[in-house]
Amino acid sequence: MLQWLFATLHLLALGCGLGALAARARNLAPPLDAPALTRCLRADNWWRLSLLLWLCSGAGLAYYHAAMLWQQGRPVPLATAxxxxxxxxxxxxxxxxxxxxxxxxxxERGRLPADELCARLARQSRRQLLLLLLLLLLSSAWQTGAFNTP
Incomplete structure (x- = not known):
């Protein structure tokens, strides 16, 4: 039962995190105004909450599936990746x-951040979004047993 709860929280956090990262990047697009920046910061709050839930539930799932991390005395390549x-x-x-x-x-001071700062943060958000999607692909490949041949 607890394993099911961890898996549910893990998938819920993943979905919220993907949406939050996409919203954070999208709201930093020029022209930037105060409402868009407020939405970006709100999306960042959702991303941090979902990241925390994702890591905690992932640690719980790893505890239940510790045997899947090692096969024949070696770490599974997809798990390592x-x-x-x-x-x-x-x-x-x-x-x-x-x-x-x-x-x-x-x-808070009533000023908008510089365009370069927002552009850097938008690039970081897009990189994180792509990496999170790659992790989703790795996870699904790992769970189906793809590439886990001895």
Whole structure:
């Protein structure tokens, strides 16, 4: 029962995260105004919540499926690729945090962020979105057993 709950939360968080990243990137498109920036920051809040749920539920699923991570004393290549992709996603998120903070601070002061700052954040968001889609492809390939031949 708990495994089913983790899987449900994992898929729900993935869907919310994909939508939030897409909204964050879309709302940073020029011409930027205060309402669009507010929507971008709201989407970022949803992305952070879904990322937290996604990581926690993924850790719970990994606990239940620990045997799937290793076969014949070696790590499964797709599992390793997925873990490396998740680390890259977290690195990209860590790099985008200062950009988001700058946007929040400028909006609180009643100013709009510079176009270059918004363009960098939009590029980061698109990269994260593509990486999240790649992780989805890796996960589905892993769960179906593709490329897991000994």
């Amino acid at each position: 997925k873990l490396l992709g998740m680390m890259l996603l977290l690195l990209l998120e860590w790099r985008s945090r200062p950009l988001i903070s700058q946007c929040r601070q400028r909006l």
